[in-house]
Amino acid sequence: MNTKKLLQSGFIYTLGNLLVQGLAFITLPIYTRVISTEVYGQYSLYVAWMGIITLFIGLQTSGSLSSARVKYGEEFKSYSGSAFSVGNIWFLIVLLIAFLFRSFLAPLVGFSESIFLLMVCQSYANYVVTFFGQYFIQQQRSLANLILSLANAVSSVALSLFLIFHWSDDFLSRVFGAFVPTIITGIVAFAYIYYHSKSFYNPKYFRFIVTVSIPLIFHLLGHQLLNQLDRIMLARLYSTKEVAMYSFGYSLGMIIQIVLNSINMAWIPWFFDARKEKLLQLSTYISRYLYLGVFLTLGYLTVFPELAQIMGGDKYSSSVQFISLIIVSYFLVFLYTFPVNIQFFYANTTWIPIGTLLAAGVNWLLNLVLIPHYAAYGAAMATIISYLALLIFHHIVSKVKYHYSDVSVRQYIILSGIVFSYAMLMNMFLGNIVIRWSLGIIILIVYSVVFQKVILDLLGKKRRRR
Numbered sequence: 001m002n003t004k005k006l007l008q009s010g011f012i013y014t015l016g017n018l019l020v021q022g023l024a025f026i027t028l029p030i031y032t033r034v035i036s037t038e039v040y041g042q043y044s045l046y047v048a049w050m051g052i053i054t055l056f057i058g059l060q061t062s063g064s065l066s067s068a069r070v071k072y073g074e075e076f077k078s079y080s081g082s083a084f085s086v087g088n089i090w091f092l093i094v095l096l097i098a099f100l101f102r103s104f105l106a107p108l109v110g111f112s113e114s115i116f117l118l119m120v121c122q123s124y125a126n127y128v129v130t131f132f133g134q135y136f137i138q139q140q141r142s143l144a145n146l147i148l149s150l151a152n153a154v155s156s157v158a159l160s161l162f163l164i165f166h167w168s169d170d171f172l173s174r175v176f177g178a179f180v181p182t183i184i185t186g187i188v189a190f191a192y193i194y195y196h197s198k199s200f201y202n203p204k205y206f207r208f209i210v211t212v213s214i215p216l217i218f219h220l221l222g223h224q225l226l227n228q229l230d231r232i233m234l235a236r237l238y239s240t241k242e243v244a245m246y247s248f249g250y251s252l253g254m255i256i257q258i259v260l261n262s263i264n265m266a267w268i269p270w271f272f273d274a275r276k277e278k279l280l281q282l283s284t285y286i287s288r289y290l291y292l293g294v295f296l297t298l299g300y301l302t303v304f305p306e307l308a309q310i311m312g313g314d315k316y317s318s319s320v321q322f323i324s325l326i327i328v329s330y331f332l333v334f335l336y337t338f339p340v341n342i343q344f345f346y347a348n349t350t351w352i353p354i355g356t357l358l359a360a361g362v363n364w365l366l367n368l369v370l371i372p373h374y375a376a377y378g379a380a381m382a383t384i385i386s387y388l389a390l391l392i393f394h395h396i397v398s399k400v401k402y403h404y405s406d407v408s409v410r411q412y413i414i415l416s417g418i419v420f421s422y423a424m425l426m427n428m429f430l431g432n433i434v435i436r437w438s439l440g441i442i443i444l445i446v447y448s449v450v451f452q453k454v455i456l457d458l459l460g461k462k463r464r465r466r
Contacts, residue, residue: 081197222356249319253326
């Protein structure tokens with residue numbers, strides 16, 4: 001197995017996502033200072049609803065690409081063109097429905113009819129860009145995906161800031177600042193995918209497309225509900241200002257998810273190949289991957305209070321109280337990818353949406369109980385419990401159906417216990433940078449000693465390549 005390609009792809013995906021999100025976080029202090037918390041909260045709600053609409057707009061055909069790469073191999077490009085066409089045709093149907101029933105649907109999302117239709121179109125543009133990115137990822141073309149992501153992010157930020165400083169409507173400045181670059185990227189995606197697929201549609205792929213993709217709609221709907229329900233319910237029970245506080249804290253907490261998800265994007269194609277070829281050392285690589293996830297999470301838990309102060313200032317200082325819970329919840333998401341990847345490997349996505357929707361239901365019930373008493377902190381507590389339920393569900397499914405044993409229950413308990421305990425410790429010393437950073441240095445030393453051989457092997461390979 002080409003572990004060099006895994007490391008290279010993982011590094012590029014992580015670097016790319018950090019650059020993209022780093023750009024977003026560099027500009028975050030500008031947004032939080034030049035626009036009101038009400039506008040920030042309003043735009044957060046717009047993004048929340050757009051995320052939900054995006055799930056349905058293209059039938060989630062991009063989600064079938066990883067399984068299609070295993071099943072169809074050399075026909076992957078032809079399959080991609082057909083999957084893309086199915087998503088595009090479905091969008092036209094959704095757009096027609098949205099237009100005909102706009103007077104009924106727009107009040108449900110809390111925006112005007114024109115903004116609602118704009119939201120639908122922007123959701124489709126996001127689907128196209130996501131499909132394009134997945135197209136490159138499954139071919140392990142990490143550099144192409146990096147260029148795509150950076151170009152879209154840089155142009156979006158530049159246009160958003162330009163419009164904010166030259167247009168009186170801050171909300172629409174944020175909307176169009178993101179929409180226009182996405183449309184341009186989408187046009188490039190159309191030309192590239194259809195040119196390389198050599199066909200618009202092949203009916204032999206249709207059954208596979210819909211059987212793998214449609215369950216993913218409900219899976220990702222559950223994820224969107226898990227991510228966005230708290231904001232929507234905070235807006236209903238409190239105010240857009242409380243939504244702004246929670247959205248800011250959630251954005252800071254998501255940084256670790258960006259890093260771990262980037263590594264997972266490189267891991268999935270490599271892991272699928274390794275499993276097909278029955279790689280003997282696969283369990284060793286899985287363990288190292290797990291410990292890497294723990295190390296990165298502990299590292300971020302050490303430094304997040306300083307980042308929160310830099311990004312939000314005193315206006316958003318109250319959010320620092322619950323950011324550690326968001327970080328822990330995303331570590332649980334990292335753990336849950338292990339049993340879920342097995343289900344994707346076997347191209348069986350039936351149970352994936354069931355688990356996610358059940359977790360979303362748990363999240364909704366917990367939000368009803370906790371938000372009235374603890375506001376944003378209660379929403380964060382609900383999130384962490386919901387993701388724990390999701391991990392348990394998918395481990396049981398993969399264990400029963402596929403005799404899954406890559407990660408044991410004991411490992412889940414120990415690793416999640418370490419991360420949660422460390423998070424609570426960091427919360428105790430939020431105002432003491434010396435204690436927190438000293439503990440972080442101790443962890444760094446321990447990891448360096450325990451994984452000394454692995455680190456030296458990697459450095460040795462790098463020197464030999466030179």
